[in-house]
Amino acid sequence: MAGVVVMLVLIATIVVTWVALVLAERDMKSIIGDQQYALLSAAAAQVDAQMSAKKVLLASLADSMPADAGLDTARMKVFIDRHPSVRREFLNVHIFNRQGMLINTAGDQTAALELDARVRAYLERVLAAGKPVVTPPFKSLLTGLPAIMILHPVLDAGGRPAMLLGGSIDLTNSSFLEQIAAQKPGKTGFTFIMTTRGTLVHHPNPTRLLENINARPGHNRATEMALQGFEGWTEAANKDGSEGIYSYKRLKSTNWIIGSRFPVDEAFAPMIVMRRHAMLASAAFAAVAGLLAWIAIQVLLRPLGRLRRNISDIRNGVADIGVLQRRRRDEIGELGSAFHELISERESAQQAIRDSEALIAASEKRLRTIADSLPALVAYLDRDLRYGFSNEHFRTMMGVDPQAMLGKTIEEVFGKEFNDSLAEHNQAALRGEHVHYERQGHHQGAPRQVMGDMIPEIAADGSVSGYYLMALDITERKSAELRQAASEKRLKLLTDNLPVLISYLDKERKFQFVNATFQHWFGLDPATLLGRHLMDGIGHDNYYTAEPHLDKAYGGQIATYELKTRIGDSLHTLETTFVPDLAPDGGVAGIYSLTHDTTRLKEIEERLTQLARIDTLTGIANRLMFEEMLQLAMVRAKRNRKPLALAYLDIDRFKEINDTLGHGAGDAVLKEFATRLVDNVRAADTVARLAGDEFIIIFEQVANTAEAGRLAAKIIEGMGAPFEVAGSPRRITTSIGLALYRGDEEALCDLVARADGALYAAKRNGRDGYAIAD
Numbered sequence: 059m060a061g062v063v064v065m066l067v068l069i070a071t072i073v074v075t076w077v078a079l080v081l082a083e084r085d086m087k088s089i090i091g092d093q094q095y096a097l098l099s100a101a102a103a104q105v106d107a108q109m110s111a112k113k114v115l116l117a118s119l120a121d122s123m124p125a126d127a128g129l130d131t132a133r134m135k136v137f138i139d140r141h142p143s144v145r146r147e148f149l150n151v152h153i154f155n156r157q158g159m160l161i162n163t164a165g166d167q168t169a170a171l172e173l174d175a176r177v178r179a180y181l182e183r184v185l186a187a188g189k190p191v192v193t194p195p196f197k198s199l200l201t202g203l204p205a206i207m208i209l210h211p212v213l214d215a216g217g218r219p220a221m222l223l224g225g226s227i228d229l230t231n232s233s234f235l236e237q238i239a240a241q242k243p244g245k246t247g248f249t250f251i252m253t254t255r256g257t258l259v260h261h262p263n264p265t266r267l268l269e270n271i272n273a274r275p276g277h278n279r280a281t282e283m284a285l286q287g288f289e290g291w292t293e294a295a296n297k298d299g300s301e302g303i304y305s306y307k308r309l310k311s312t313n314w315i316i317g318s319r320f321p322v323d324e325a326f327a328p329m330i331v332m333r334r335h336a337m338l339a340s341a342a343f344a345a346v347a348g349l350l351a352w353i354a355i356q357v358l359l360r361p362l363g364r365l366r367r368n369i370s371d372i373r374n375g376v377a378d379i380g381v382l383q384r385r386r387r388d389e390i391g392e393l394g395s396a397f398h399e400l401i402s403e404r405e406s407a408q409q410a411i412r413d414s415e416a417l418i419a420a421s422e423k424r425l426r427t428i429a430d431s432l433p434a435l436v437a438y439l440d441r442d443l444r445y446g447f448s449n450e451h452f453r454t455m456m457g458v459d460p461q462a463m464l465g466k467t468i469e470e471v472f473g474k475e476f477n478d479s480l481a482e483h484n485q486a487a488l489r490g491e492h493v494h495y496e497r498q499g500h501h502q503g504a505p506r507q508v509m510g511d512m513i514p515e516i517a518a519d520g521s522v523s524g525y526y527l528m529a530l531d532i533t534e535r536k537s538a539e540l541r542q543a544a545s546e547k548r549l550k551l552l553t554d555n556l557p558v559l560i561s562y563l564d565k566e567r568k569f570q571f572v573n574a575t576f577q578h579w580f581g582l583d584p585a586t587l588l589g590r591h592l593m594d595g596i597g598h599d600n601y602y603t604a605e606p607h608l609d610k611a612y613g614g615q616i617a618t619y620e621l622k623t624r625i626g627d628s629l630h631t632l633e634t635t636f637v638p639d640l641a642p643d644g645g646v647a648g649i650y651s652l653t654h655d656t657t658r659l660k661e662i663e664e665r666l667t668q669l670a671r672i673d674t675l676t677g678i679a680n681r682l683m684f685e686e687m688l689q690l691a692m693v694r695a696k697r698n699r700k701p702l703a704l705a706y707l708d709i710d711r712f713k714e715i716n717d718t719l720g721h722g723a724g725d726a727v728l729k730e731f732a733t734r735l736v737d738n739v740r741a742a743d744t745v746a747r748l749a750g751d752e753f754i755i756i757f758e759q760v761a762n763t764a765e766a767g768r769l770a771a772k773i774i775e776g777m778g779a780p781f782e783v784a785g786s787p788r789r790i791t792t793s794i795g796l797a798l799y800r801g802d803e804e805a806l807c808d809l810v811a812r813a814d815g816a817l818y819a820a821k822r823n824g825r826d827g828y829a830i831a832d
């Protein structure tokens with residue numbers, strides 16, 4: 059960063075310096091060029107002035123020349139010698155006749171010489187115009203040196219040109235040309251003169267005189283411009299490639315071109331020195347400025363560098379984002395705050411991503427564990443029927459490595475035949491339908507029953523991207539179902555042929571099962587009863603009789619009751635038992651109802667009871683035997699005049715025992731009660747059970763009612779110890795009605811009735827006591 063700034067300072071300084079130099083050089087060149095052109099213009103004016111002076115001198119000679127001096131050499135010399143300036147201005151003075159023949163000369167040469175052919179043309183022009191003319195340069199025939207000549211007509215008495223006066227000028231040794239040469243620019247520059255055709259009239263190199271400027275090979279743009287009429291200054295390279303400032307001006311006297319060349323090396327030498335100094339100064343300045351800029355940047359960038367290191371440390375996990383400086387109140391502080399916010403946002407975003415990735419990974423792992431633990435094939439297939447997921451059960455059920463299946467089609471894994479057998483289901487699932495199927499398959503040669511579900515995966519745009527498969531081997535279940543169906547069939551056959559009404563009621567007391575006996579007994583089709591309420595099946599009256607027992611059974615207890623009802627034309631006694639169907643949670647899921655026709659049984663039972671004299675439950679005398687014994691006892695009492703006492707007993711609230719603890723418990727109480735009665739009477743006394751919880755005792759030879767009372771009290775006392783009822787101790791009491799028989803004319807039934815009446819009195823008196831009849 060600092061390096062870049064230093065470089066920029068250096069480059070900027072150099073560029074600024076360079077541009078300033080270029081501008082200065084351009085101005086300087088312009089000044090030098092203008093100056094050079096001004097000098098050249100002055101030199102041109104000087105040449106023109108010199109030429110004019112020479113022409114004037116030649117005109118005055120022509121005018122004053124004696125007529126005979128033309129042919130007489132001696133007179134000619136005398137004449138010329140009288141004009142000393144002629145010798146200074148001209149190398150020689152000649153006289154030509156009209157034909158161009160040299161007829162006299164002021165020099166030593168006397169031979170008549172012919173003029174150079176080109177000079178002759180000028181001569182004719184002079185003769186025609188009658189005005190002086192300067193000839194182009196030529197090599198003098200007399201001296202062999204390059205020269206020019208000014209020709210002037212000499213008029214005869216009639217005013218016509220009779221001869222020509224020519225003043226020759228030596229180009230190698232002419233004072234006015236030397237003056238021009240002295241005005242050359244700088245030390246290495248030079249001036250030169252050429253004709254409009256390019257013939258060099260004056261040049262610092264005398265060997266090039268009379269040579270055409272273009273004789274040397276090469277190209278000089280400035281020279282070409284000058285020959286085409288350019289006046290002024292320009293910068294160009296000479297034929298050697300050396301740059302120079304060229305200035306050109308036309309001479310008014312001859313229309314020749316006077317030029318100068320000032321080599322750039324010399325012309326701009328001070329400028330080059332200045333450029334070098336300026337570049338050195340600017341380099342020094344740039345170095346100092348760059349150094350200062352570097353130091354300033356180092357100072358300014360130090361907090362930034364610290365910030366950068368902190369961020370790098372945070373990235374490398376070496377530091378916490380708390381190291382970012384946020385207390386600075388400048389741009390660095392703002393940058394630190396911005397980084398702090400950025401990094402904390404990034405960290406929370408990364409944390410959120412990590413959390414969600416961990417959640418997804420955990421969720422995927424759970425899913426994978428669940429899927430692998432399922433006793434079913436679980437897979438995902440894409441639109442090309444390639445497996446994207448498969449669980450471990452493929453290994454156990456199909457013998458295929460689930461990992462090796464991934465990316466392969468059904469056909470590639472299980473073969474064409476298998477794939478074809480599923481084609482219809484696959485197509486339906488890929489159409490977006492939920493497919494459920496059961497099919498026969500084979501595994502390790504054994505037939506297997508498979509149940510499958512294909513659940514399509516539907517993308518947001520409604521297209522189906524694949525489907526999830528779950529397939530179960532239901533062979534065991536299926537055969538269990540078949541076994542159960544067979545068992546149920548057998549059971550149904552059995553129940554339908556039993557002379558028992560068998561039904562199952564659900565929680566709402568509706569029939570869920572009804573056997574064929576309903577048809578036989580009541581003409582009710584079992585199928586029509588299913589789902590209907592019990593009341594619809596057995597009628598209102600029977601239902602209300604059954605209701606308390608139903609309530610008991612739905613309370614979780616077995617309930618049995620008897621009912622007399624009509625079957626066909628005859629009255630039947632039906633004993634129904636409700637057995638609760640206890641659910642695993644202890645609740646009652648429903649009730650099994652079993653109804654026997656006990657009519658025949660009851661009849662036999664009654665007949666047997668009548669025949670028997672012993673109560674089958676308690677083993678003591680029954681009503682029949684009691685009546686026979688009482689008859690005999692009454693006869694004895696009458697005969698012996700010894701009264702007897704009849705005690706009529708009833709167990710207090712016996713019904714509660716039956717209702718709460720069941721009939722069995724009630725029977726047990728009756729047996730224990732009878733045993734205690736027998737234990738608390740004399741051997742001669744008769745203890746009998748009349749019916750239900752009603753007992754009777756015949757006490758013979760009782761003196762009076764007081765003694766009868768004592769006997770009753772003894773019995774009540776005998777019941778004092780708690781009974782063992784259904785595994786728990788329970789206090790059982792009894793009420794006793796006493797009637798004394800003193801041998802009067804009293805019928806047996808009246809005596810019993812009196813004892814019964816006294817019993818009711820004892821009940822009214824609050825039970826657990828006795829009462830004596832009047």
Ligand SMILES: Nc1nc2c(ncn2[C@@H]2O[C@H](COP(=O)(O)OP(=O)(O)OP(=O)(O)O)[C@@H](O)[C@H]2O)c(=O)[nH]1
Pocket residue numbers: 675708709710711712713714716721722723724725728749750751821
């Ligand atoms: N366990 C059993 N119960 C019987 C037998 N015979 C009748 N019962 C029942 O005995 C009960 C007699 O009840 P009750 O004597 O009328 O009334 P209780 O509950 O004793 O009331 P109180 O006599 O007023 O104290 C009836 O519920 C009969 O169904 C039987 O052989 N065994």
